[in-house]
Amino acid sequence: MERIIGIDLGTTNSLSATVFEDGPEVIGLDDEASVTPSVLSWTDSGWLVGREAKDRRISNPENTVYSVKRLMGRDMAELGTIVKDLPYKIVEAQRQLVKVRVGSREFTPQELSAEILKKVKLKAEAILGESIGKAVVTVPAYFDDAQRQSTRDAARIAGLDVVRIVNEPTAAAIAYGLDEKKDGYVAVYDLGGGTFDISILKLTGKIFKVVATHGNTQLGGDDFDRAVVDTLKARIKQKHPDAEFNDPETMQILKKTAETIKIDLSLTTETSYSFALPKLGLLIEGSFNIEEFESLIAPMVEQTLESCRHVLHEAKLTLKEIGEVVLVGGSTVVTSVRKQIESFFGRPPHVAIDPYKVVAIGAGIQGHLLAGGRRDFLLLDVIPLALGIETLGGTFSKIITGNSTIPIEESETFTTNVDDQTSIDVNIFQGERELIKDCRALGQFKLKGIPAMKAGFPLVEVMFRVDANGILTVSAKEKRSGKKAEIEVIPFHGLTQFEIERIMDDSFEHAIDDFNDRQLIEFRQTAERVFRGIEQTWDIAEKALGAADREKIQKQIEVVRQSMKGQDSQALKAELDMLGDLTRPLADTAMGQTILSELQSEV
């Protein structure tokens, strides 16, 4: 059975998970190591990804890129004000794409996401000790087809076959549902760094059915930070009216301060700040209290509750019928968000599963099912937004309504409005509004060669098919003449096959793509971590272990150090395993447990 891991590709952090012998869990030696911050930093030798990149946000702001997910499948107009608040440069590229400019180079959001995915893949491979080729990747439920396609492209560039794109709240519901095994309606409130989703699922025995979903792909914790940044700027301006905040370093310092304020105010009711803005030659001090913060984010929280009302309407449910509210995403730890959810739904939310991990775990479980590892549940998912075509007058005619369970096929017959029309434009759109200008264009084709007929005579059957992967195929047929045309929809905002291949070739030059090399790097890092763990518990070792055992450990550390200089990853793993065995008694002691136990099992 080929393993299919689950990946939560987040705005702020990314994680992977899989089903181990003793159940589903995120892949990583410990909580910290399992998380890869979704941050990249460009260096002379290529990309740094994750924690090292995050550390360079202030020292190297122009070359450090974060929140890439907000750019996926979007064009400049849609990004709007987000662009000017980011310290890195975003430029317009061909076919409505945007690119990120770093130095003299430009990268598509797909390439950047691919770097994050590569890092996640590499870490997982090192820990699992096997090559990973397939994954279930999660996206916000309200991602449209273009954004999903971009995510798929990113994975391909990273050398991953995306077996399934799963909606984040749905993945969370899988993890929750298999954990609780309770029937009923579950609302999943998912507020991440850059996106918000609300989904309602019906859990009946083995079936997890998505009933309705709604959301906002441009609303998240980033926006809370931005509101705090704006307040900080206004306060500084009061004292220093000439202050300008446009340089990347200043922007990053403000953003980081805002994040700290936000996190502090989840634990306490007032916090003070003090930071330097070297570019402006200013030292800033002040304080922020919970009331100020709550009133800042109130309009955004209200927007999420508006979505909750909408989704209940869609699901034809009342609040009383919701059996449980599950929280997902880092921004749900914000106290006032939690308070408002509780008062809206009239019950405290379910928080038994870590909101940071739950999405990855759910994706890991779904991957396990798709790989043929289990049949004990089934997810019935929906398309989030209606699909249809442009009808004359720039109006949008839905063919498949939003929240339809997939796979699905629907058709509708149209006609012409003008005499002797020999060709018909089939322009495919996605959205919930009445005019195509308010919907997302997905693709287009012409149905040609129709014999000239009076208006209203041709019978044009347009058929939409969405497969279990959410991939749309559209075909059109003029029934009187039998003329046909069909396309698999590649969204306008997506990359072409050629572009993906070129990027893959390019990245190959930089990538360390040999499995052994990747494992070597990861095991060397693991070894360093183990050494630190042993160092921290050495006091205990002196009490718990005899001199002979301590000496064995010291010797084995040296052996591992030698092995780290070599090129054989399997030899290094064997020596590390040996060290793990020798330090096992240490792990049994109370303090050692927290530091070493996970190392024992993972190494």
Next chain:
Amino acid sequence: MAYSEKVIDHYSDPRNVGSLDKSDENVGTGLVGAPECGDVMKLQIQVDPVSKEIIDAKFKTFGCGSAIASSSLATEWVKGKSIDEAMSIQNTEIVEELSLPPVKIHCSVLAEDAIKAAISDYKSRNED
């Protein structure tokens, strides 16, 4: 302006939305529907009693976007026509580029039906 742009215009900014005085004997009212999807359209014409020319037209449509667009287009189209001309409404629009998006089948006839219904209402009230 390209044909489809002109039509889009009629949706984004529909012309002639509203009502005329139903009791005015020079006004004809047509009420038609498309039960397939629950659309209902009211279209009214005001006829000059001397020249028998349609001098004003108003509509109100509850239904899908293209029904609204076609009502708007139809009211523009009938203004200035004689009632006989309006009765023989035809899609003889000459377009250079004959590739256009399609229309919903029921929308393509709804506006036409509404004009005919309004004219016959006017005629029935002015039979003498």
Next chain:
Amino acid sequence: MAFEQPACQTCESTLISRLFCFSCNAFQPLPREIDLFEVMGLPIAFEIDSEELEELYQRLSLELHPDFFETAPEAEKRLSETALVILNRAYNTLRDSTLRAGYLLFLLAKDKKLDERTLPVGFLQQMFNMQEALDELLNSDDTAALIRMSKDLQDRHKKIETSFVSLFKIIEDSPEDLEKLQQLQTYLNADRYLRRLVDRIPENGLLQN
């Protein structure tokens, strides 16, 4: 109205659903036109046991869903996908009373000519007036009046549903009764208008609280 119970093409057991044999776990070959009632193993009638529908939908999904065929040969994968497309169509059509009535009427009236646009006398004018009234209510924030209208519409929908039950029963005994078939078409059209109005009332779910 009962239909002839089809048999499995592989093991000849009586089929519950046209899609799949629960006895030998075999996919069934699909005819060009498939009866949605047969897909869901239900007798062809307006009144259905919705629990039975729900239960069979779940049972079939658990056997046929493409998620369980991800690693299967391509042909089997495609078969499962097509089966699910049909299953979803059958389930969505039959569980909704308006869609079910429409589908059943389509089955019963197949070779007969019905006027598809008839409405009760004065109904169109009434709908137009209600749409206008709803426009005003939506601009006025008069929640109480909105709830009243919503309730009124629900009541009218229920009345039509009751008529569906008795009319379809009559048709069962005398399938050639054109007048009753036409009456069904008229009620169905009216029901679609009511639906259109109901859909425009926002946050219906919350209003009922």
